[in-house]
Amino acid sequence: MAIITASRNAEKARAVVIGGSMSGLFAAVLLRQAGWDADIFERVEVELTGRGAGIVTHAELCAVLEAAGLDPTTDLGVEVPGRKTLDRSGRVIAEYDCRQTLTSWDRVFRMLRESFPAERYHLGKGLMHIEECGDRVVAHFSDGSRAEGDVLIGADGFRSTVRAEVLPDVRPIYAGYVAWRGLVAENALSDATCKDIFDSLVFCLPPGEQMLGYPVPGPDNDLRIGHRRYNFVWYRPADENNELKRLLTDESGHTHVLSIPPPLVRADIIRELHAAAERLLPPQMQEAVNLAPQPFLQPIYDFETSQMAIERVALMGDAAFLGRPHVAAGVTKAAEDASALVAALDAGGNVQTALRRFERSRMDINRRIVARGRDLGIYLQPALRTPEERMKAEHHRTPQAVMAEIAVLDFLRG
Ligand SMILES: Cc1cc2nc3c(=O)[nH]c(=O)nc-3n(C[C@H](O)[C@H](O)[C@H](O)COP(=O)(O)OP(=O)(O)OC[C@H]3O[C@@H](n4cnc5c(N)ncnc54)[C@H](O)[C@@H]3O)c2cc1C
Structure with missing residues (x-):
């Protein structure tokens, strides 16, 4: 029974x-x-x-936390005053004011x-x-x-x-690209890198790709300098029939459906990721990708x-x-x-x-x-099918648009 x-x-x-x-x-x-x-x-x-590593918070999330009787005003996460974009050499090419609290899924x-x-x-x-x-x-x-x-x-x-x-x-519906994500301990990164990337939400824009990184609390919500973590998300195109299947295939040859558990991502795929980081990313982000103990892959749907x-x-x-x-x-x-x-x-x-x-x-x-x-x-998709898609891709791919539009909810409030 x-x-x-x-x-x-x-x-x-x-x-x-x-x-x-x-x-x-x-x-x-x-x-x-x-x-x-x-x-x-x-x-x-x-x-x-x-799960899910870093989370960008918004006023609307804090309002519901408060309604649930929780306190989002104390130690919710790491506050940053703004954003910046780095070029391939690691130089700042654009900056944008945008105060936000960045936290972790765990928190x-x-x-x-x-x-x-x-x-x-x-x-x-x-x-x-x-x-x-x-x-x-x-x-x-x-x-x-x-x-x-x-x-x-x-x-x-x-x-x-x-x-x-x-x-x-x-x-x-598969979007045509994947996100590589990872978390690195602050004290594993060099002092120079921490100085460059822990004060902002940082973007890098290799052609047809996008990476963003930001500081989040350390384990047990540790917010002390030196004890925090760095969270990155790197969007890379991967066509559904070939590259995505390859990425979702584990060492035993089994191809997973929709997503692959992080420990099953093959070692050769991680080596390729490190090589791509060396080729495409500024040195600060290369360091973060190389030091992430277990980068994980999320196909975007x-x-x-x-x-x-x-x-x-x-x-x-x-x-x-x-x-x-x-x-x-x-x-x-x-x-x-x-x-x-x-x-x-x-x-x-x-x-x-x-x-x-x-x-x-x-x-x-x-x-x-x-x-x-x-x-x-849209500009991360491998194929743009209509003039409207091409126009949107052109608009949203610039450093100014990326910094002003990603991870903000102004479009809902206006
Ligand atoms: C690359 C990336 C970056 C992101 N960044 C952010 C961010 O900065 N800010 C933000 O707000 N969001 C972000 N998100 C999105 C966010 O992680 C999800 O929207 C959120 O976790 C959804 O929560 P959920 O509870 O609806 O679903 P999930 O977190 O997926 O939880 C579903 C739960 O249901 C359980 N479950 C499934 N099937 C069954 C079943 N048959 N019986 C019982 N239980 C079941 C699962 O085990 C799981 O625990 C990001 C996502 C990605 C991929």
Whole structure:
């Protein structure tokens, strides 16, 4: 007999949250505050750590953290006053004022995780399928257990099982390029390099490519000088049929689908990355790439869902809309989806009506974020198909445009 794993409380409405990363935690923390019972079911069996490396924060993210009862004003991350672009020789060729706080995925995750009851966060629960039974929705997990609630929240990322169940036709679209990412300990870098790159968000623009790097907190949110880390993201074209497949093929010859676990990236691919860094990047960034203990590869995809509300199921975060990372809005979008979802459920009416209200409040803004990511990354695509794409590529590739447009949300506020 299957076990009902979600907690029961006759008084409260109950939410089953699938996915225990940013979206799932934001939703569950805010739901509990609004008086719901919420349980998180995460497929991974061990505590999630170190995902995604650096995160650029925005005022909108801090607002939701505050609403969740957390303090984003103290030690959220490393503050930088602005941005600069380096040429191949390492010389500064352009600068731009833009004060921002740069943090790590770990830092935001831990804040949320510690504010959510441990006994309500269930590891090792991979969703297999969903069933609607009258006014309940039931989640079935790979270990044979199940959980039921009034609402089920798909916060299970871009490969979402929840989405596959309710909207099987929505699939990620490959952008034509990959991001190489890495984290380096500040004290592993030379003093000269630290002096040049720890005071700003730094860009380098090899032809048809883009790299950005910025300081983030060290392990356990260590913000002391000498104890921080340097985070880089290097976008490089890789055509889908040949280069991407090669990059996703491990030592055993197995080609992974969509992404490859960091330890399985082949040694010869890493050697090629180091050689490309020597050829294309300024010396400061070469050093960062060479010293990163385990650079990891993220093929860039995007997609948008046609619905965020399907009966008693809500889709949010990367499960609903995946934007290219140039907007740096993934975590902020997850936070704002969660906030809108809870506000809609709080406003009364039945669950289906509330979820449709949530959907109406978030579709347009999420579409704009995805569209903006496409525009900003268009010049990194291997092929430009229309005059409009070529025009956008010309506009967004200059150092001035890159510094003014990447990782800022002004386009949503204006
Ligand atoms: C190169 C790059 C740079 C980025 N930089 C930034 C940045 O600066 N700022 C920013 O805000 N965002 C950034 N992002 C985006 C950000 O990392 C994501 O948008 C964010 O992590 C999405 O969170 P999520 O919880 O929706 O999904 P995820 O973090 O993908 O979490 C989904 C969770 O669901 C679990 N899961 C999956 N399937 C199941 C299942 N069947 N059952 C149970 N659990 C399941 C997974 O194990 C996972 O823990 C970047 C992304 C990339 C690729």
